[in-house]
Amino acid sequence: MKNNIASLLVLFFLIYTVNGFAGVEEAKTAFYEGDYAKALQEASPLADQGNAAAQHILGLMYVRGNGVPVDNAKALDLFKKAADQGNAAGQAALGVMYQSGRGVPVDYKQAMGLFQKAADQGNAAGQAGLGYMYEKGQGVPKDYKQAVDWYVKAAEQGDATAKNNLRNMYMREQGEVPCKYTPHECLRRNSWDR
Numbered sequence: 001m002k003n004n005i006a007s008l009l010v011l012f013f014l015i016y017t018v019n020g021f022a023g024v025e026e027a028k029t030a031f032y033e034g035d036y037a038k039a040l041q042e043a044s045p046l047a048d049q050g051n052a053a054a055q056h057i058l059g060l061m062y063v064r065g066n067g068v069p070v071d072n073a074k075a076l077d078l079f080k081k082a083a084d085q086g087n088a089a090g091q092a093a094l095g096v097m098y099q100s101g102r103g104v105p106v107d108y109k110q111a112m113g114l115f116q117k118a119a120d121q122g123n124a125a126g127q128a129g130l131g132y133m134y135e136k137g138q139g140v141p142k143d144y145k146q147a148v149d150w151y152v153k154a155a156e157q158g159d160a161t162a163k164n165n166l167r168n169m170y171m172r173e174q175g176e177v178p179c180k181y182t183p184h185e186c187l188r189r190n191s192w193d194r
Helices: 003-033 034-050 052-064 071-085 089-101 108-120 122-135 143-154 160-171 184-188
Strands: none
Touching: 003 034, 003 052, 052 071, 052 089, 052 143, 071 089, 089 108, 089 122, 108 122, 108 184, 122 143, 143 160
C-alpha cells in the first residue's frame, strides 16, 4: 500500500513538473513571438504556483507593458520572487529595477549584488549589468578593464547590449577592447573576441 502511494506521488510530481516545464516553454515562446495573451495565459498559473521562470516572464510583461498595463510594483514583486529562488534572469531583471529606480529608489549596491549573483550563474544580462556599472562608475569606481571584461563575457553569449556598449567603448577609446580584426572590421562586424 505504501509503495502504491509513493508511486502515485512520484507520478504526480513528474506530471506536474513536466507540465510546468512545458507551460513555461510555451509562455517564453509566446512572449518572444509577441503573443502576449498566450504568454499571460501560460505563465500566470505557473507564477502563482511559484515557478520562478514564469514569474520572470510575467515581470517582464508588467515592466514593459506587454499585453498588460505597465505596473512596476507588480513587476518588482514578481522579479523578487524569481530572484529569491535563485533564478538568474529574475536576479538580473531585479538588478535593473534597482539600478534605474523603477518602482524602487535607486540602489546601486543592491543592483550590483543582484547582477553579480546572476553573472555568477553565467547570465548574460547580469554580466552586461556589471559591465555597465563599472563603465559608468555606478556604486563602484569607474573601471574600464572590468567593464570590458564583463561586456565581453556577455557579448560572447550574444548579448546585443553588451556588444553595443563594447562598440561604443571602442569608439571612445575607453579601455582595451579586444578585437581580432582591424578597428574598422570590429565595428562593422560588431565582433569582440579575446
